Amino acid sequence: MQFDDWNAAQDYFFANGLTDGLPVIPPTPERVQAMLDYAGVDAEHDLGTEVIRQKRFTAGKAAVNAVMAGCRPEYFPVVMASLSAIAERPFNLHASSTSTNGVTALTVVSGPYAEAIGMSGGVEMMGNGNRANATIGRAVNLFKANFYGSTPVVMDNSTFGHPGKISFCFPENLAISPWPSLASEKGYGDDATIVTAYATLAPLQVTLHGDRNPADLLTTVAHAMLAFGPGMPEVICVISPEAMGHVTTAGWSRQQVAEFLHEKARLPASEWMRWHRMGHELDHDRMVPVVPDADRITVLPGGGMAGGFVSLISTWGSSRSVTRRVTVPGQGTQ
Amino acid sequence: MTTQGTPIITLDPRDDTAPALPRLARRPASLDGKVIGLFANNKPHSEDLLRRIAAIIGERYDIAGTVEHNKGGWQWPARIEDLQRTAQSIDVALHATAE
Numbered sequence: 001m002q003f004d005d006w007n008a009a010q011d012y013f014f015a016n017g018l019t020d021g022l023p024v025i026p027p028t029p030e031r032v033q034a035m036l037d038y039a040g041v042d043a044e045h046d047l048g049t050e051v052i053r054q055k056r057f058t059a060g061k062a063a064v065n066a067v068m069a070g071c072r073p074e075y076f077p078v079v080m081a082s083l084s085a086i087a088e089r090p091f092n093l094h095a096s097s098t099s100t101n102g103v104t105a106l107t108v109v110s111g112p113y114a115e116a117i118g119m120s121g122g123v124e125m126m127g128n129g130n131r132a133n134a135t136i137g138r139a140v141n142l143f144k145a146n147f148y149g150s151t152p153v154v155m156d157n158s159t160f161g162h163p164g165k166i167s168f169c170f171p172e173n174l175a176i177s178p179w180p181s182l183a184s185e186k187g188y189g190d191d192a193t194i195v196t197a198y199a200t201l202a203p204l205q206v207t208l209h210g211d212r213n214p215a216d217l218l219t220t221v222a223h224a225m226l227a228f229g230p231g232m233p234e235v236i237c238v239i240s241p242e243a244m245g246h247v248t249t250a251g252w253s254r255q256q257v258a259e260f261l262h263e264k265a266r267l268p269a270s271e272w273m274r275w276h277r278m279g280h281e282l283d284h285d286r287m288v289p290v291v292p293d294a295d296r297i298t299v300l301p302g303g304g305m306a307g308g309f310v311s312l313i314s315t316w317g318s319s320r321s322v323t324r325r326v327t328v329p330g331q332g333t334q
Numbered sequence: 335m336t337t338q339g340t341p342i343i344t345l346d347p348r349d350d351t352a353p354a355l356p357r358l359a360r361r362p363a364s365l366d367g368k369v370i371g372l373f374a375n376n377k378p379h380s381e382d383l384l385r386r387i388a389a390i391i392g393e394r395y396d397i398a399g400t401v402e403h404n405k406g407g408w409q410w411p412a413r414i415e416d417l418q419r420t421a422q423s424i425d426v427a428l429h430a431t432a433e
Contacts, residue, residue: 001343001344001345001346002341002342002343002344003341003342003343003344004339004341004342005339005340005341005342006340006342008342009342009344018347018348026342026344027344027345027347028342028343028344028345029343029344029345032345052411055349056351060345061347061349064345064346064347065347068347092409092410095408095409095410142347143347146347146348147347147348147349148349149349317409318407318409318410
């Protein structure tokens with residue numbers, strides 16, 4: 001496509017619904033090629049096929065959208081890994097893209113490559129200010145709209161939507177974590193970097209000021225989880241450094257935190273039914289959890305040093321998270 | 335930064351491959367004598383809606399009956415084997431959602 005100038009290109013992208021409402025970097029062939037060169041792949045490199053719409057994701061189209069999002073070339077391996085993840089069947093991209101719930105593709109990065117490319121797991125990890133976080137998440141969601149077709153009104157009829165539908169990406173904060181990385185715990189090894197893609201709704205911040213005992217502060221978190229209702233496929237729980245300090249001091253493991261939340265975040269079937277949050281249940285006294293088992297709760301340390309908070313992120317319907325290893329040419333798999 | 339007056343070439347972020355769209359089956363000229371398959375997606379009231387539509391169709395045509403199938407959830411496609419089995423016993427299919 002040829003335009004008279006930069007402004008004309010912007011006008012075209014806006015007029016044709018090819019932006020998220022913000023200006024984009026025009027994807028010139030040179031910029032796109034720089035992405036591909038960094039990753040050591042050609043434009044036809046296969047990232048996977050989404051089976052419902054029969055869309056084959058290619059590195060070339062991923063690179064175009066990554067340029068538009070403002071990515072630097074070194075971010076592109078993370079973008080590719082995330083797009084490979086959302087193409088997988090369990091992510092359920094098609095149905096989640098059409099939901100009125102307002103679903104975004106969240107990319108969580110775990111491993112040393114996140115720090116190498118300057119991602120922030122500290123202050124504003126889910127907010128503004130960090131180019132890698134902001135543009136990787138934006139690239140994934142621009143691709144989802146521009147390439148896959150999940151554009152507002154046409155396919156995506158989110159009732160409210162939320163800011164994370166423009167960009168939602170952050171790393172696990174390994175510097176404040178007493179635990180092995182998620183990459184390590186998932187069996188990829190200490191030196192590996194992985195992305196895990198989740199189909200998520202908006203985050204819910206929970207205030208924990210005053211609680212020092214992990215059981216007390218996590219009970220507050222469990223109460224907040226009840227707002228999600230039963231049958232939640234997965235929940236992500238990001239614990240701020242201040243709150244993590246209490247968890248670390250008490251010697252709780254990641255698994256203990258998840259199991260505590262799983263056990264506490266539940267109500268009798270009769271109460272869920274009264275709220276119309278579940279269908280008919282013969283055993284009205286059965287305690288029904290928000291998530292079916294503790295392994296569906298991902299616990300992550302992260303955020304700025306000041307403030308006792310947890311950010312809870314619920315996931316959508318029948319989608320499940322998908323993990324992919326980040327591959328950086330010349331450095332092997334990261 | 336040059337923003338005006340300099341021509342610029344960009345690539346297209348959209349999928350420019352030809353879509354592999356399924357073709358629609360031929361439409362019957364009339365629903366008289368036809369068995370109508372009602373495919374519900376398990377949304378609240380989806381079966382009620384389909385039955386009401388079938389009842390209205392039944393007032394206008396001399397249909398041979400209905401066959402109901404609930405695919406179990408609105409978040410996943412129907413299983414191919416279920417569709418194929420149901421297709422053997424119906425002439426036309428009706429799908430709708432509700433809330």
